[in-house]
Amino acid sequence: MRESSPMNAGDGAYSYTKNSTVQRDAASGVKDAIKEAIMENFDIEKVLGGLTTFTIADLGCSVGPNTVFAMESLLETVEHKCRQQGLEDREFQLLFNDQIGNDFNTLFAALPQPRSYFAAAVPGSFYGRLFPCSSVHIAYSSFAIHWLSKVPDELQRKGSAAWNAGRIHYSDDSSEAVLEAYADQFQRDMEAFFRARAQEIVPGGVMVIVVPAVPDGAITFSGGVAFRFLESILSDMVKEGVIEQDQVDSFNVPNVYPCVKDLRRVVERNGCFEIVKMEFGEVSIGKVEPENSIMIIRAIFEGCMANHFGAMVVNQLFVRAMQNKLQFAEILNSAGIQGTISQIMVVLKRI
Numbered sequence: 148m149r150e151s152s153p154m155n156a157g158d159g160a161y162s163y164t165k166n167s168t169v170q171r172d173a174a175s176g177v178k179d180a181i182k183e184a185i186m187e188n189f190d191i192e193k194v195l196g197g198l199t200t201f202t203i204a205d206l207g208c209s210v211g212p213n214t215v216f217a218m219e220s221l222l223e224t225v226e227h228k229c230r231q232q233g234l235e236d237r238e239f240q241l242l243f244n245d246q247i248g249n250d251f252n253t254l255f256a257a258l259p260q261p262r263s264y265f266a267a268a269v270p271g272s273f274y275g276r277l278f279p280c281s282s283v284h285i286a287y288s289s290f291a292i293h294w295l296s297k298v299p300d301e302l303q304r305k306g307s308a309a310w311n312a313g314r315i316h317y318s319d320d321s322s323e324a325v326l327e328a329y330a331d332q333f334q335r336d337m338e339a340f341f342r343a344r345a346q347e348i349v350p351g352g353v354m355v356i357v358v359p360a361v362p363d364g365a366i367t368f369s370g371g372v373a374f375r376f377l378e379s380i381l382s383d384m385v386k387e388g389v390i391e392q393d394q395v396d397s398f399n400v401p402n403v404y405p406c407v408k409d410l411r412r413v414v415e416r417n418g419c420f421e422i423v424k425m426e427f428g429e430v431s432i433g434k435v436e437p438e439n440s441i442m443i444i445r446a447i448f449e450g451c452m453a454n455h456f457g458a459m460v461v462n463q464l465f466v467r468a469m470q471n472k473l474q475f476a477e478i479l480n481s482a483g484i485q486g487t488i489s490q491i492m493v494v495l496k497r498i
C-alpha cells in the first residue's frame with residue numbers, strides 16, 4: 148500500500164511545525180469536551196486491570212507541536228482521574244504514530260525534558276495493526292483519518308466514469324462516479340481502521356477522534372475552496388505549457404471529509420465501540436490571513452503534490468498562490484469561512 152505523503156518536515160518556514168495553527172485551534176476548541184467525556188466515562192482501575200502502565204496513543208501525530216499539546220492534555224486528565232481514584236503510583240507511556248516517512252526526529256527533539264512519561268514512535272499506517280492486542284487505554288487521532296490510504300483506483304483510470312478531469316478533489320458538482328469512488332475508499336479504510344483499533348484498545352478503553360467534516364447531507368467541505376483555488380492555478384500552468392492537462396486530471400487529493408451519518412454507520416457496523424459523543428460543530432480558529440492559509444495548505448499538501456507533479460512544479464504553484472493571495476482572500480470571504488472550521492468530535496468506548 149502506497150502511503151499518502153506526510154506533512155512538511157523539519158521546523159523551517161514551510162514546515163508543518165510552523166504552519167499548523169488551524170489544526171491546533173480546532174483540537175483545542177474541543178479539548179474541554181474531551182476531558183469531560185473521559186472524566187465521566189472512564190474507570191482507570193477497571194481498564195488497567197492490575198497493570199501499572201497506562202498507554203495513550205496518538206494516530207497521525209505528524210511532527211508536532213500539536214500532538215504534544217493534545218497528548219499532554221490527555222495525560223493531565225488521566226493523572227487527575229488517577230488521583231481521584233486513589234491510583235497515584237502509575238506510569239505513563241505515550242505512543243506517537245504516523246506514516247514511516249514522517250519526521251519523527253523533529254517531534255522527539257521537541258518533547259519536553261525532563262518529562263513525566265515514556266515516549267515512543269510507532270511508524271506505520273493506522274489502516275493496519277500498530278500495537279499489540281488489548282494494549283492501548285486511550286487512542287487519540289486529530290485531523291488525520293480524513294486521509295485515505297490511497298487515491299481511489301477509479302480516479303486514476305483514464306476513460307473511467309470517475310476520471311476527475313480538471314479537478315483535484317470533489318464537491319457538490321462532481322459526478323456521481325467521482326463521489327462514489329471517494330466514498331467507497333473511505334468506507335473500506337474506516338472498516339480497516341476500526342477493525343485494527345478494536346483489537347488494540349482494551350475493553351473499557353476510549354478512542355477520541357477529531358476530523359474535519361461536513362454537516363449531514365452536505366458534500367462540499369468549506370475548506371474545499373482551497374482546492375478550487377489550486378485547480379485554477381494548475382489550469383493556468385497547463386495553458387502556459389508548464390504541465391500537461393493529463394497530469395492535472397490524474398491528480399486527486401486523497402482526503403474525504405465525512406458527516407456524522409458516515410461515521411455513525413462505520414462505528415455501528417464495526418460493533419465494538421459504544422458512542423459516548425459524536426458531535427458536528429464549527430470551531431473558532433481566529434482570523435487566518437490568506438498568506439498564512441496558503442502556508443498551511445503548503446505544509447499539508449506539498450508532499451503529496453510533489454510526488455505527482457515534481458518538487459519544482461509544486462514550488463512554482465505555491466509561489467503563484469502567494470502572488471494571488473488577494474484573490475484567495477476574496478474566495479475565502481465569499482465562502483464565508485474566515486474564522487471557523489467545521490469538524491466532528493467523537494468519543495467512543497471499547498465494549
Ligand SMILES: C[S@@+](CC[C@H](N)C(=O)[O-])C[C@H]1O[C@@H](n2cnc3c(N)ncnc32)[C@H](O)[C@@H]1O
Pocket residue numbers: 151152153154167170171174206207208209210213214244245246249271272273274288289290291292294295296447
Ligand atoms: C494534518 S496532519 C495532523 C497532525 C496532528 N494530528 C495535528 O492535529 O496537528 C495528518 C497526519 O496524519 C498522518 N497520516 C495520514 N494517513 C496516515 C496513515 N494511514 N497512518 C498514519 N498516519 C497517517 C499524516 O502523515 C499526517 O502527519
